[in-house]
Amino acid sequence: MKHFKFILILILLLSIGCKEKAKYTNITMIGGEEMKTLLKNEEVQLVDVRTVKEFNENYIEGAENIVFDDNFDQKLKGLQKDKPVIVYCRSGRRSAKCADILAEKGFKKIYDLKGGITQWKKEGNKIKN
Structure with a gap:
């Protein structure tokens, strides 16, 4: 019985400690x-x-292309830090x-489009060619 309690406590402690936080x-x-709501209602x-x-x-439509590469952080200088960004x-x-x-x-405020443009198109949203 002591081993069972010990194992149970160990499992509980590990599960609490292993939760991934943002x-x-x-x-x-x-x-x-x-994203459509943000694009309509906010200046992003x-x-x-x-x-x-x-x-x-x-x-x-409305996207600016900033290629993710080794110099990505240098290319961010044209963006405003206090204005929301969707990537x-x-x-x-x-x-x-x-x-x-x-x-x-x-x-200050960053939004990441879940599934990227692939999911965006899959949902029937418009894209520019």
């Missing part, structure tokens, strides 16, 4: 509907972090990394 509180994952900076080639194939990529991996960089650089 790295930054100023990054919010959003879906397509939320929409940033596509895909390659120039990907951007030239299609993009979300997106193809599927969400690059934009998640970019959102972290934006937070590290002091941007």
Whole structure:
């Protein structure tokens, strides 16, 4: 019985300690509907972090292409830190990394489009070609 209690307590402690917490509180994952609302109702900076080639194939209207590469943080100088930023990529991996960089650089409110432009198109939203 002592071993059972010990194991149970150990499992509880490990489960409490292993919960992943958000790295930054100023990054919010959003879906397509939320993004459309933000684009209509707020003055936001929409940033596509895909390659120039990907951007030239299609993009979300109003997006600025800032390619995620080794010099990404240097390219952020044209953005306003106090103005909300929405980032997106193809599927969400690059934009998640970019959102972290934006937070590290002091941007106040960052939105990351869940599923990227792939999900955006899948939901039937408009893109520019």
